[in-house]
Amino acid sequence: MLAYRKYAAMALATVYIVIAFANFVTPFNPMGVIPFHVYMTLAVVLLLKPLERYLPVSPRVAMVIDAALVVACLWLCAHYLLDAYRLQTRMQYVDDVYPRDVAALWLGLVVLLEGVRRQVGWPLLSVVLAFLAYGLFGQHLPSLVSFPGFSLDELAEILSMQTVGIFDTPAQVGLDIIVFFVAFGAVFTMTGGGKVFMDIAIRLVGNMNAGAAKSAILGSALFGTVSGSAVANVTTVGVLTIPLMMRSGMNADQAGATEAVGSTGGQLMPPIMGTSAFVMAQILGVPYAEIALAGLIPALGYYFAVFMNADLIARKQGGMKMGVGEIAGDPLLPRLHLLAGPIVLAAALFLGYSAKLAAVAGIVVALLVPMLRSNTRFSLRKFLKIIPESGVQAAEIAVSCTAVGIVMAVAIQSSLVLRFLGFLTLIGGDHLYLSLIMIIIGCLIMGMGMPTVAAYIIGAVLFIPAMTGLGMEPLSAHYFIFYFCVLSMVTPPVALASYAAAGMAGGSIMKTGGIAFVYALVMFVIPFGFINNSAILWQGTALEIIIAAAGMLVACLFWAVFLQGWLFRMLNLIERGAFAALSFAIIIVPTSSVYWWGLVGASAILAGWCFVSAGRGRKAIQVSQ
Structure with a gap:
């Protein structure tokens, strides 16, 4: 039975794709084609996700319920396609709401909510x-x-x-x-x-x-x-x-x-x-x-x-x-x-x-x-x-x-x-x-x-x-x-x-x-x-965008350094905190302001300190050896 579900779903999915591309070539009435899109896609999902996967019911009961839901989806597609002109041209909150309109709402809600639950x-x-x-x-x-x-x-x-x-x-x-x-x-x-x-x-x-x-x-x-x-x-x-x-x-x-x-x-x-x-x-x-x-x-x-x-x-x-x-x-x-x-x-x-x-x-x-x-x-x-x-x-x-x-x-x-x-x-x-x-x-x-x-x-x-x-x-x-x-x-x-x-x-x-x-x-x-x-x-201008992009990359690099606690060498807690603070500040402070350039300068000094101190550490190790 699952094979039949799959074949039916694939058939409906094919129809849906064909209509979508046809709508691209020649746009249809929105109150016909948009509901068609909604309920045809719901029918596909309901077919591919059988009820027995989600509730402890027998396959026979699940098949009957799923068939009813899919038929409801197809009825809704037909309802909106046939009634599209009336729905498109009616005066909202003035013209009558027919019983079939209320029925379409509640039936549509049932299949939509069930589709959401499964998907x-x-x-x-x-x-x-x-x-x-x-x-x-x-x-x-x-x-x-x-x-x-x-x-x-x-x-x-x-x-x-x-x-x-x-x-x-x-x-x-x-x-x-x-x-x-x-x-x-x-x-x-x-x-x-x-x-x-x-x-x-x-x-x-x-x-x-x-x-x-x-x-x-x-x-x-x-x-x-x-x-x-x-x-x-x-x-x-x-x-x-x-x-x-x-x-x-x-x-x-x-x-x-x-x-x-x-x-x-x-x-x-x-x-x-x-x-x-x-x-x-x-x-x-x-x-x-x-x-x-x-x-x-x-x-x-x-x-x-x-x-x-x-x-x-x-x-x-x-x-x-x-x-x-x-x-x-x-x-x-x-x-x-x-x-x-x-x-x-x-x-x-x-x-x-x-x-x-x-x-x-x-x-x-x-x-x-x-x-x-x-x-x-x-x-x-x-x-x-x-x-x-x-x-x-x-x-x-x-x-x-x-x-x-x-x-x-x-x-x-x-x-x-x-x-x-x-x-x-x-x-x-x-x-x-x-x-x-x-x-x-x-x-x-x-x-x-x-x-x-x-x-x-x-x-x-x-x-x-x-x-x-x-x-x-x-x-x-x-x-x-x-x-x-x-x-x-x-x-x-x-x-x-x-x-x-x-x-x-x-x-x-x-x-x-x-x-x-x-x-x-x-x-x-x-x-x-x-x-x-x-x-x-x-x-903004090209220069502003370039400077902002450079600042973003520096801030993101410093955030990675903060997370891993490493830049040329292992960092202590104070250094990691400094990198985190500079990363966040460079992001928040308006680009190219005096404060922003000051933060960039401080970032260069901090990174330079890590590089120099790492080099000194390596030399000290070599001397001791």
């Missing part, structure tokens, strides 16, 4: 249920958060009869952008592009100290340019890099943590940066290229810190070099043409074309270029297999995106956002940094067990108005939220990327998560630079 789990489901309960019973709560509540007709209007609520920005981004980037990533990986990235990383840094760890970090960064999923990055890159790291001398927990941290950064790496960046562009109403460019310097700073962290570990422990035979691999030159796809995609984005068009151009090139050489050609069967696989991957992302639309709608329509702003102002007053600490805690808690995009959207809805009210620029505020939601992927006790890496390395989940969290702590420092240093987000 994402209870963390996100609990949040969605809490907001639904607030929308229905808000009048029974204390006066600080109470509001009159929504009637059933009002809830239908808000959630399922316009392009807000269930069909709001997250669902629209899923249909208009994410599905194309997912398809591009699937095509690029299928044609061997991911292996090319790993081979490039190994050849560039494999012969260095900590060559295996650095190859994992660089390979994860490169793969992150075409895949914004931390867990997918771990499972794709870690298959090769985790065994390499363990053979070079790392224990299982260190190897898993290094891969988890490198893969988590893939969500920060332009041009794709994961689902959250597309949503950010839609919310801010700016071209996606501007979002991607803004993320370049912070992403490079993050990877530089992680890279140097691995280097310092190796220097403390004495090498960790890879074997010569492991660095040599298949000839690289005959496969470099496979990189044409991501190059075209990135070029199209930065030339000002829409994200959707850039992704489609990348897909076309990624499909055609491998056919130019015999060693990279693929069969028609392989091509036909990638279509439903792309649909399945897009469906898994779409479920969490869609569910967060409920949170957005209830929070905005009930004025909960304004109430939260008042509460934050009451607690934090006008103190920006005190308020930011509270927001950071909120982001980390929300991100535990949730996909980054879900945590980011909820954080953006609740926290951004407060942050902009305290004087932060909207782009800086969004990136601040985004970074701390990404950090949740390696923050115990629920660290999804660390869990995946620990499973592959055979290490302890908690130890791997703890080590990964320490390695990734630079991500705690970087967002504070967004507050006063807009040049870090590519805002």
Whole structure:
């Protein structure tokens, strides 16, 4: 029976991909195609994740329930496609709400909530249920958060009869952008592009100290340019890099943590940066290229810190070099043409074309270029297999995106956002940094067990108005939220990327998560630079941006030195504390100010002292010998 489920899911996923690309060529009525996207992806997820995996019921009962849920999804697709014109042209809160509209709301909620439970789990489901309960019973709560509540007709209007609520920005981004980037990533990986990235990383840094760890970090960064999923990055890159790291001398927990941290950064790496960046562009109403460019310097700073962290570990422990035979691999030159796809995609984005068009151009090139050489050609069967696989991957992302639309709608329509702003102002007053600490805690808690995009959207809805009210620029505020939601992927006790890496390395989940969290702590420092240093987000003159980038790299290097307690020699606690303080101060103090240049000078003096004192120590040892 499971085989039939898979065939049915693949068939629906294929239909979904075909409609998505048809919508790219000739856009359909939004109130028809967006609900189709929502409920068709839910049908795929419900088919691939049978009920008996999650509840102790007999296979026969589970099959009947799953069949009913899938039929409900298909009915909802038909309902919205047939009723799209009425829904698109009706006057909101004026025209009648029919019984079938209310039925579509509740049936849609049932399949959506069950899809969230199976795909994402209870963390996100609990949040969605809490907001639904607030929308229905808000009048029974204390006066600080109470509001009159929504009637059933009002809830239908808000959630399922316009392009807000269930069909709001997250669902629209899923249909208009994410599905194309997912398809591009699937095509690029299928044609061997991911292996090319790993081979490039190994050849560039494999012969260095900590060559295996650095190859994992660089390979994860490169793969992150075409895949914004931390867990997918771990499972794709870690298959090769985790065994390499363990053979070079790392224990299982260190190897898993290094891969988890490198893969988590893939969500920060332009041009794709994961689902959250597309949503950010839609919310801010700016071209996606501007979002991607803004993320370049912070992403490079993050990877530089992680890279140097691995280097310092190796220097403390004495090498960790890879074997010569492991660095040599298949000839690289005959496969470099496979990189044409991501190059075209990135070029199209930065030339000002829409994200959707850039992704489609990348897909076309990624499909055609491998056919130019015999060693990279693929069969028609392989091509036909990638279509439903792309649909399945897009469906898994779409479920969490869609569910967060409920949170957005209830929070905005009930004025909960304004109430939260008042509460934050009451607690934090006008103190920006005190308020930011509270927001950071909120982001980390929300991100535990949730996909980054879900945590980011909820954080953006609740926290951004407060942050902009305290004087932060909207782009800086969004990136601040985004970074701390990404950090949740390696923050115990629920660290999804660390869990995946620990499973592959055979290490302890908690130890791997703890080590990964320490390695990734630079991500705690970087967002504070967004507050006063807009040049870090590519805002300003060329000279300002260059100076900001240099300062970011210095600060990230010093943070790695602080974490490992080593720079040319072992450092004492005072020296480590000085490096930590300088790292944080260089990030926070406005770039190019007198104080900032003073900090840079102090940094040079401290690093010089470590170098000179290390040399004296070596000479003293030689003399004594």
